[in-house]
Amino acid sequence: MAFVLLLAIKGVIVRKIILLSASYYFYAYWDYRFLGLIVIVTLLNFYISLWIENTGSLLKRRSLFITILIINLCLLGLFKYYNFFIHSLESLPLLSHTDLTTLNLILPLGISFYIFRVISYAADVYTKKMAPCVHIIDFAIYVAFFPIIISGPISRASSFLPQLKKYSISISTFYAGSQLFIIGLFLKVFIADRLAMFVNYFYAHYKVFDTLTTWLATVAYSLQIYADFAGYSSMAIGMSLILGFEIEENFHFPYLARNIREFWRRWHITLSTWIRDYVYIPLGGNRKGKYRTYVNLIIAMTICGLWHGAAWTFVLWGLMHGIALVINHIYRDHFHRQSDATPVTKIVYWAATFLFVTLAWVVFRSGSIAEAMSIYSQLFCLKEGITWLQPFILLILVAIAFVHVLSYVKVTAISLPLNSWYTMTILFCLIWLAAIFHPSEFQPFVYENF
């Protein structure tokens, strides 16, 4: 509907108002009470960033930046982490008999994503990497842009805002965007949701299953979260393209990575670059010696884990990846350069990376650290129990592996070139499959919870 209106109307200002209205309506559709929050965040960041730009004094600039940073983090902390920290404090021996007040708060949709977007904007203005936005409507669109507000990608203002100056939509962007949207829909509805039905049941009753089923569920979750999140990102990027905006790529076959650094250059790319630019580099990056580099990596990845959710499992997951990155650094610096690896060694590197990432997802998915440890013991200590090898799950695993192999050997057809004769047929088939073979229960997007 928004696309049709935008195509029909030529005036740029009117188009922007329609886009902003559509974004606010989309957000209010979920819960209109939090529309006020996103408006407040927009106004605060817009005006304080302008104030930063117009202030000559370095001290005042820094104070304003710290102020807006604290406000943004406090809002995120209040809605997302307050209860988590209260419960964590209550579990400490000294405070175990204390009844600390928790808040009955709903997590506002997309808050982790739009808060990170406005923080990156304020930081870029403060460090003079970009000039502040002077049109409130443009900035409001950037914050609330509906295709990406729920679960990203975490688009940078420096790439998004200039597109609003020369805003145009066309049939060619419509076709390209539709292709991405359809692929994303297929990944989410046909693949991820079906995997979710298997994985969710396993995790609800993991104690009764045997080692083989535990391994299957573990690998299935790796693919579920990939298909779910990459599918959503593809839909978001596709929808943005339909509306005339180019959004940064967020996934690039992450399970082809041969080391953990490469994995984070392929997985949730916008988040990993955000963490790199606004956490890792300000901490010192790799400029202060190797041991400080390792500490910075661990801190950055732990924060990355905490961003995903208010639970110790996410913190542990981030920590695991931080330690893996450190190990990768040490290995690379002292032992072997992967560019010199033989084909067999490359396979070993790939297998080790995939295995680590898959095992780390167990902590990410589990309801508690104790549950994760139980599942690990089921994985590595042979356990008898119920065997559940769901044929469709096995088929999906094989199919996804096959697609990855084709991508690795650079078979062009995998990318569905826009001008090839078979692409449209395949896209129609994907629509049919998503429409016909969808599971009876819709599974929410995994990253919607973050």
Next chain:
Amino acid sequence: MPTLNDVMKRISHIFISLCCSIIFIWAAGYFFLSSLTSYEFEHNLHKYIHTSNTIHKNRSEGWATTRVGKYNINAVPDITKIREPKIAVWGDSYVEAWQVNDDQKMPQVITSLLHQKEIDLFCFGIGSSGDSVADYYFDMPAYEQLAQPVVAHCIIITNFTDISPDQTSDQKNGVFRSNPLRLEYIASRPSFQNIKRILNEWGLYFVWEPIRALMKTQIHLIPSIRQSSYQQSASEDPATGADIEGAWAFLLSKFKQQTEVPIIFVYCPAIPMIHNNELVLKNPDSNTARLFNQICAAYDIGFIDVSTRFLDYYKQTGKFPRGFSNTRPGSGHFNAAGHRIVAEAITAYIEMTRGS
């Protein structure tokens, strides 16, 4: 600026792609989708039943093909043509048994087992998804007439809500109500039958799926409020012991009035089952089963509890009598092993009580 030729090429490309995709999804749907359930009005029974002389494919749970016979009896083309004394097995989707092939359904297995023991009895099943005890009550006289001679009725129940009043009617004809206790007949008519019949004939199952999904979708245009996880749903008041005993006594007395031949309730609980991250081997409703058994005995009605057989099967094989590889283990409908276990239980009971 695209020329007319370019536009025509583009439209042709879209049209051909769409046609190719329709052929693909038709083929995929034909193999991987379940048949649509179509109904026809049966004048002898005065109700809508599954369309006779059709084939039903089930793919969503299990992978099986069923031949639907006349009078809503699966795997038997025409019950009126069979002269042997018969046992009628009543049930809902558990007896309908779309999930297993015809020779694996419990009535057919019972017949096979009885014939192996040289007992000249023929067993047939009457079941539709959503049927209740009230439906069996109202249908018994008609089937006794059609399938005569009927020498016994077996009623399959999987839990005690199956025989409790005020359950969801699921658009079926018979309902069991309380306050006052009564069995009512409300004629119902299934919807969209003409469309389903045509789609079934041409194997166009894929057309129905998005229609069904759209009908279930509720769209609201006005922004709303998200419910927090702190809000709890109201719990239903369970029936008191005295209420349910009275209801069962009423039900059984009505069944005794409806037929002169023996009635046997066959209780097939969902054990073993996976619940709360544990394997449950003890039936939580075992006391209720004992109570119901006592009430059955008071009305000279047979009662078979298959729990022990189910548990023995699990202990011997590590497998469940319910569930399929494409569904959750231990849940859903009986698989072939489950049907066989129930059939063996019924056969053993018949063998034991045959003289009486």
